[in-house]
Amino acid sequence: MTNTANTTAIACNVNSVEALTPGISRVVLSPEQAAGYQAGQYLQLVLSADDKRPFSIASIASSKLLELHIGTPAGDTWSSAALTHIEQQFRAGLPVMAEIGLGQAQLRQDSKRPVILLAGGTGFSYVYAIAQALSAANASQPVFLYWGVRHEEALYYQTELQQWASQNKQFRFIPVVQQPGTAWQGRTGLVHEAVLADFVSLEAYDIYIAGPFAMAGVAREAFAEQGAHREHMFADAFAYI
Secondary structure (H helix, E strand, O other): OOOOOEEEEEEEEEEEEEEEEOOEEEEEEEEOOOOOOOOOOEEEEEEEOOEEEEEEOOOOHHHOOEEEEEEOOOOOOHHHHHHHHHHHHHHHOOOEEEEEEEOOOOOOOOOOOOEEEEEEHHHHHHHHHHHHHHHHOOOOOOEEEEEEEOOHHHOOOHHHHHHHHHHOOOEEEEEEEOOOOOOOOOEEOOHHHHHHHHOOOOOOOEEEEEOOHHHHHHHHHHHHHOOOOHHHEEOHHHHOO
């Protein structure tokens, strides 16, 4: 699979920065020139020539905008510095620079296999883009989107996904909460274990995974033991674990 990366940094105007939760922000960028990428690819925000920070793109190319979900939990400095840079450029009316269309875990458009999308935390932005692309293509295969979070407040797009599921019988949304509050009535525990509980065999599925590297590694091994083919599991994390 060739990488369609635009390795030249493109100037992107900052349209908006808004809080989705106290620790997660939604950033919308408008590239000043055409930015080619595929659903499931990521960009690198260029803070300097020697400091480039990757973020999954939550939008699809037809939108003409780049949507990012940036998590800045307490104690985090890596993502916080990137968000601070974006906010500073936004306030100054200046663009940010980004290398767009990176990664090898993009949606395989020619596959007709049913799809499992697995996300932990803000890894959701990756699977959200793939889900949008499948919807835009009027894909006929079943799609199961599993989103694991620590607390239910982090399910910032839950309402939209529930609406999708109610309108499309081929799309299912399964949120999974590790530390639920007393009002939570959905699934609990580890998100990859919810997948294992729901499928006797994963042999027939294309599986796309995003989230902490440790989660991606554990999920890959557990899914393989339950029949998933390694060549049909996709995650950019696999290149590093």
